[in-house]
Amino acid sequence: MVRRVARPLVCIPTYNEASNILALVEQIHEAAPAVDVLVIDDASPDGTGDLVRTQILKDARLEIMARPAKLGLGTAYMAGFAYGLQHGYTSVLTMDSDFSHPPERIPELIQAVDNGAHLSVGSRYVPGGAIEGWGTDRRVLSATANFVARQILRLRTHDCTGGFRCYSIRALQFLVTRPLRSSGYSALVELLTRCERGGLTIVELPITFTDRARGQSKISRQEIFRAMVTVLRLAGRRS
Ligand SMILES: Nc1nc2c(ncn2[C@@H]2O[C@H](COP(=O)(O)OP(=O)(O)OP(=O)(O)O)[C@@H](O)[C@H]2O)c(=O)[nH]1
Numbered sequence: 115m116v117r118r119v120a121r122p123l124v125c126i127p128t129y130n131e132a133s134n135i136l137a138l139v140e141q142i143h144e145a146a147p148a149v150d151v152l153v154i155d156d157a158s159p160d161g162t163g164d165l166v167r168t169q170i171l172k173d174a175r176l177e178i179m180a181r182p183a184k185l186g187l188g189t190a191y192m193a194g195f196a197y198g199l200q201h202g203y204t205s206v207l208t209m210d211s212d213f214s215h216p217p218e219r220i221p222e223l224i225q226a227v228d229n230g231a232h233l234s235v236g237s238r239y240v241p242g243g244a245i246e247g248w249g250t251d252r253r254v255l256s257a258t259a260n261f262v263a264r265q266i267l268r269l270r271t272h273d274c275t276g277g278f279r280c281y282s283i284r285a286l287q288f289l290v291t292r293p294l295r296s297s298g299y300s301a302l303v304e305l306l307t308r309c310e311r312g313g314l315t316i317v318e319l320p321i322t323f324t325d326r327a328r329g330q331s332k333i334s335r336q337e338i339f340r341a342m343v344t345v346l347r348l349a350g351r352r353s
């Protein structure tokens with residue numbers, strides 16, 4: 115039988131995050147004791163899944179969804195959304211597992227949804243937002259990608275590529291009705307575009323994004339190219 119709970123769920127997709135994941139879960143629970151955490155792990159070769167499974171024996175607020183192979187960020191988010199709805203969670207917050215997204219801001223993102231927003235976005239690109247640890251190349255790439263995506267897709271949200279977001283039940287129900295076209299990082303732009311086109315209320319809260327200190331980046335040139343194709347494909351569609 116499915117256990118039904120009435121609290122928020124934090125979903126963390128992981129691929130080779132053994133050096134980060136348990137410390138992150140601890141910080142999340144320090145900042146937000148009343149949330150459950152679902153790690154969505156894609157058979158990480160570095161044993162991330164085993165670490166989480168061992169910790170679950172000691173931590174009732176932790177759960178794992180173990181997937182058989184690296185299936186991409188987009189399908190990980192969609193699987194987390196379905197899990198959240200099925201188990202009766204009040205909202206689903208997503209974040210990266212490399213400490214780029216500050217756990218201490220989780221309560222504010224959840225609160226914004228509790229106050230009526232359909233989606234709250236932790237944003238680097240609104241006043242008060244910042245990026246720490248990135249060199250000029252990465253800053254320019256990210257700022258340009260955001261600017262171009264916003265212009266082409268006519269998005270109002272300033273940070274359309276960040277993964278620190280809290281989705282309300284209404285947003286989750288709306289998003290799970292149709293599978294995503296993108297499976298990788300560009301899923302973030304697709305999810306946001308669908309929310310905006312669906313008329314959902316979105317609020318952006320400034321965050322300081324910090325570059326990953328431990329573990330390896332998974333973003334590749336191929337992913338960046340795919341993200342650009344996604345933007346063009348979405349631009350050609352109405353909904
Ligand atoms: N489940 C799952 N998680 C993934 C996959 N690819 C990336 N992730 C996770 O998604 C999050 C974001 O990935 P990162 O590698 O940090 O990507 P990034 O932030 O663009 O790149 P960095 O600057 O290196 O941090 C991290 O928690 C990853 O472990 C995947 O295919 N499946």
Ligand SMILES: [Mg+2]
Nearest residue numbers: 210212214326
């Ligand atoms: Mg990262």
